[in-house]
Amino acid sequence: MTTPYQERAFSEPVVYPDNEVLWQSASKGILMLKCCKSCNEFHWYPRPVCPLCGSSNTFWSQASGKGVVYSVSVTRRAGPIPFALAYITLDEGVTMMSNIVDCDLDTLQIGDKVEVVFKSSPAGQAVPMFRPAQPHT
Amino acid sequence: MTIRGKACIAGAYEHPTRKSPDKTVAQLHAECAQGALADAGLSLHDVDGYFCAGDAPGLGALSMADYMGLQCRHVDSTDTGGSSYLLHVSHAAQAIAAGKCNVALITLAGRPRSESSSGTQPRNWGQNVPDEPFELPYGVVTVNNYALVAARHMHDWGTTSEQLAWIKVAASHHAQHNPNAMLRDVVTVADVLASPMISDPLHRLDCCVVSDGGGALIVTRPEIAKSLKRPIVSVRGAGEALKGPRGGRVDLSYSAAAWSGKTAFEEAVLTPADIQYASIYDSFTITVLMQLEDLGFCKKGEGGRFVADGNLISGVGKLPFNTDGGGLCNNHPSNRGGMTKVIEAVRQLRNEAHPQVQVKNCGIALAQGMGGQLGSRHGSATLILERQ
Numbered sequence: 233m234t235t236p237y238q239e240r241a242f243s244e245p246v247v248y249p250d251n252e253v254l255w256q257s258a259s260k261g262i263l264m265l266k267c268c269k270s271c272n273e274f275h276w277y278p279r280p281v282c283p284l285c286g287s288s289n290t291f292w293s294q295a296s297g298k299g300v301v302y303s304v305s306v307t308r309r310a311g312p313i314p315f316a317l318a319y320i321t322l323d324e325g326v327t328m329m330s331n332i333v334d335c336d337l338d339t340l341q342i343g344d345k346v347e348v349v350f351k352s353s354p355a356g357q358a359v360p361m362f363r364p365a366q367p368h369t
Numbered sequence: 370m371t372i373r374g375k376a377c378i379a380g381a382y383e384h385p386t387r388k389s390p391d392k393t394v395a396q397l398h399a400e401c402a403q404g405a406l407a408d409a410g411l412s413l414h415d416v417d418g419y420f421c422a423g424d425a426p427g428l429g430a431l432s433m434a435d436y437m438g439l440q441c442r443h444v445d446s447t448d449t450g451g452s453s454y455l456l457h458v459s460h461a462a463q464a465i466a467a468g469k470c471n472v473a474l475i476t477l478a479g480r481p482r483s484e485s486s487s488g489t490q491p492r493n494w495g496q497n498v499p500d501e502p503f504e505l506p507y508g509v510v511t512v513n514n515y516a517l518v519a520a521r522h523m524h525d526w527g528t529t530s531e532q533l534a535w536i537k538v539a540a541s542h543h544a545q546h547n548p549n550a551m552l553r554d555v556v557t558v559a560d561v562l563a564s565p566m567i568s569d570p571l572h573r574l575d576c577c578v579v580s581d582g583g584g585a586l587i588v589t590r591p592e593i594a595k596s597l598k599r600p601i602v603s604v605r606g607a608g609e610a611l612k613g614p615r616g617g618r619v620d621l622s623y624s625a626a627a628w629s630g631k632t633a634f635e636e637a638v639l640t641p642a643d644i645q646y647a648s649i650y651d652s653f654t655i656t657v658l659m660q661l662e663d664l665g666f667c668k669k670g671e672g673g674r675f676v677a678d679g680n681l682i683s684g685v686g687k688l689p690f691n692t693d694g695g696g697l698c699n700n701h702p703s704n705r706g707g708m709t710k711v712i713e714a715v716r717q718l719r720n721e722a723h724p725q726v727q728v729k730n731c732g733i734a735l736a737q738g739m740g741g742q743l744g745s746r747h748g749s750a751t752l753i754l755e756r757q
Contacts, residue, residue, distance in 0.1 A: 243491065245502040276617030277503040283616035303524070303621060303744075305516035307508060307568040310489035317513045317568070319619050319744075326617030329745070331507045342524045359506050 235306060235337040240313045241354050242331075250280050253292050258358040263295040263348050265324055276326040296323045297348035299362065306337045316340055320362050334363040373636055376462035377594035378602045378754065380409025380587030381715040383693075383708075385549050387700055389581040390483040394426050394703075395436045397478035397583045402437055405585035410597045411472060416587075418443035418470030420461055422453035424479045424703040433476065443470035449611070449748025450740020451650060451705035453477075454586070456750040458711060459607035461588035471590055478583025479703020486704060488512045488576055488652075489567065492742075504745070511704075512576060512653070513568040514744040519655035520570055521621040525670065528658070530570055532673030534561035536654040537574050537697050539681035544694025546723040551578045552698040575654040577695075582702035584712050600719040601757035605733070606637025613746040625749035626663035626737060633751035634665070639733065641665045644753075646717040646728045647688055648710035650739040651695040657681075660737050661688075664751065683726040692717065692726035707738035711752065718756040732756050 247255050257264040266278035270287035282290050304318040316332040318340075332340055333351060345365035350358040382404030384397060392400075398421070406412060419441045425433045430446040433439075443464050449456055454477055461473035488511035494501065522528045538558055544550040556574060564573040594601050610628035634640060641664060649657045658672040666688060667675035680686035693699045693713040696706040714734040716722045734754050741747040 240508070242508060243505040245506045246498075248497075248499075248502065251502060274617065276614075277500060279499070302619060303517040303521040305513050305520050305568045305570075307510070307513040307516070309565060309567045309573075310508065310510050310513065315508050317507055317509055317517065319517060319621075321619075327614070327619035328617060329504050329507050329509060329614075342521065353506065361507075 233338050235314050237333050237335055237337060238313045240315055242359070244353050244355050245357060245359055251278055254278055255357060258350055258360055261350055263297050263360050264292045265295045265326065266290050267293045274324045274326045276328045298323045298365065299346055301332070301340065301342050301344045301346060302327050303342055304332060304340050318362070320346055331361045332363065333361045370466060371636055372459065372462040372466055372607060373605055374591070374603055375466035376588050376604045377591050378458065378586055378604065378711070378715050379589045379594045379597055379599060380405040380411065381712045382408050383584045383712045384478065384582045384702070386582050387549065387551050387580045388482050389480055394424070394478050394480055395433065397480070398425065398433055398476045399437050401476050401478055401583040401585035402474055405474065405587050409587040409599060411587060413438060415472045416474045417441055418461060418464055418473035420445045420457035420473060420475040422446060422477065422705070423448040424477055424705055439474070449750065451652065451707045452738030452740035452748045452750040453705065454708040455711055455736055455738040455752045456609045458586060458588055458604060458752055459609060459750065462604045462607065465588065465590050471593060473588040475586040475588065476583065477585070477703060477705060477708040479705065480581040481704050482579050482581045487579060511742065512571055514742040515653045515655055516568040516571045517744040518621045518659060522655065522658070523570060525622060526673065528673035530562055531558050532677050533575055533654040533658065534558040535677045535679070536651070536657045536681065537561050539679060540651065540691050540695045540697040542682045543692045543726050544698030546725040547694050547699055550694040550699040551580055552694070571653055571655065577652050577697050577701045577706065579704065580700040580702055582700050584702065584708040586708070586711060602715050602718045603755045603757050604752065605755040606633040606639065606753040608632025608636070608751045609749065611748050621744060623669065624659045624663050624739065624743060625747055626660045626739065626751065629749040629751040630664035633753050637753040639753060643733050644735045645731045646692070646714065646734040647690045648714045648734070648736040649690050650706050650710055650737055651691055651697045652701070652706060652739065656739055656743055657690070659743065660739060664737060683728060689726070689728050692722050705740065707740065707750065710736045710738055714754055718754055
C-alpha cells in the first residue's frame with residue numbers, strides 16, 4: 233500500500249503578539265525556537281514566560297530544523313485527504329506536533345530522521361512541517 | 370484532611386436517550402437532576418451544592434442553577450473535560466467534609482449526535498487558546514491525537530491491534546445486556562481489525578460512540594445517606610492530576626492517571642488487587658490500556674497482554690470493566706464519559722447492574738476518567754468507592 237502525500241488546505245495558524253516572530257521567520261524559511269536565559273533550556277511552543285522555570289528572560293533562537301519522529305499516525309478518515317500527524321523531537325531537545333510531508337506516508341516510522349520544510353496555508357502563511365531527511369543533508 | 374468516609378453517592382441517574390434532537394441541553398441537565406434526586410429520595414430543595422463542567426450551557430453553573438431553580442451555598446464548575454464529573458465527586462466530598470454543603474448535585478448533558486459532532490473534527494476550544502496555532506494547522510482532531518499514543522505504545526512495547534481490539538470485544542460482551550446501549554452486537558477481534566482504519570493504528574471500532582444524553586449524581590454526608598432508602602456507597606479515595614506536553618518534553622509513555630491513581634489508592638489505603646470492578650474511561654481502546662497500566666493493574670508495557678483473551682469481561686476475566694458497555698458501545702454523552710463511569714460503578718456496588726454482568730459481592734470499585742486529549746493536554750481523575 234502506498235499513500236502519497238497530497239497538498240491539503242489546512243487551518244490558518246493564529247498569529248498572536250507572542251508568536252509573531254515565529255511566523256515572520258517561517259515565511260523566510262527559518263524555524264525559530266524560544267530559549268530561556270535563566271535555565272538555558274529550549275521550550276515549545278514559544279512563550280514569553282518560560283514553562284520550565286517561570287522566567288521572563290526568554291529569547292528567540294534559530295533551530296537546526298533537524299529532528300526525529302517520536303510518533304506518527306496517518307489520518308485516513310478525517311477529511312478527503314490523508315495526512316501524517318506526528319510528534320517530531322528536534323535536535324534541540326524539544327518535541328513539537330507537526331505533519332510529515334513530501335513522501336509516501338505509509339513508509340513513515342518512529343525513529344525516522346526528518347528535516348523542516350515550509351508549507352503554505354490557504355492565506356499564504358508558511359507553516360513548519362517535516363519531510364524525511366534528504367541524503368545531501 | 371482526608372475525604373475517606375466523609376461522603377456518599379446517594380443518587381445516580383443515566384438518561385436513557387441516545388438521540389434527542391427535540392430536547393435542549395438545559396432540559397437534559399434538568400431531567401438528569403430529577404432522575405438522580407428521585408433515585409436518592411431527595412428533592413430539588415434539598416440541594417445546596419451544585420457542580421457542572423463545560424457542557425453546561427451559557428454561563429455554566431450560573432445558567433443551570435437558575436434554569437433548574439437551585440438555591441446553592443456552594444458551587445464548582447471545574448472543567449477537566451470528560452473526567453470532570455469524577456473530580457466533582459471528590460470536590461463535593463471535600464465541600465461536604467468542610468461543611469460547605471450537605472447535598473451536592475452534579476449534572477452532565479449534551480447532544481453531540483444531534484449536532485453532528487465527531488472525533489474526526491477539530492475541537493473548538495474558543496478564542497485565545499495559546500497552543501492552537503501550533504496544533505490546529507496540523508489537522509489534529511480527537512482520534513489522531515490518541516492514535517499518536519497508540520502508535521508509540523506499539524513501538525515501545527510491541528502492543529498489537531489484536532490486543533487493543535480485545536478491549537472493544539469485552540465492552541461489546543457487556544453491551545449486549547444493556548437495552549439502552551447504542552451498539553449491542555457482540556463483536557470479535559476480527560471485526561475490529563476489519564473495520565475501517567481511521568487514524569493508524571486506530572480502527573473505527575477502536576473508537577467510542579457519539580451519543581446524546583447525560584447523567585447526574587447526588588453526593589451527600591453519611592448521616593443523610595443513611596436516612597435514605599438506598600444502599601450506601603461511600604467515597605473511599607480520590608485523586609486528580611493534569612498532564613500536558615510540558616514545554617515540548619512530550620512523553621506519551623504514561624498518562625496523568627499514574628498520578629491521580631496513586632493519590633486515590635493512598636487515600637483509600639488500598640491497592641489495585643483490592644478492586645473488584647473498574648469503570649475505565651474508554652474514548653478509545655488505547656485510553657483504557659494506558660489507564661490500566663498507569664493505575665497499576667499491570668506493569669507498564671504489559672497492558673496488551675493484560676486485556677487480551679477476555680480478561681476484562683465480567684464473569685470471564687480477572688478485572689470486569691465497563692459492564693454497561695462503556696463509551697465504546699453504550700454511550701458517550703456530550704463527548705464526556707466520566708459521568709457514566711461513576712454511575713456504572715455505583716450500580717455494581719448497589720448490586721443493581723444487569724444480572725449477566727453483575728460482579729458478585731462487589732464491595733470495592735474504581736472509576737477512572739480521562740478528559741481533554743491523551744496525546745497532549747489531559748486531566749485524569751480517579752475515584753475509589755466502597756459499599757458500606
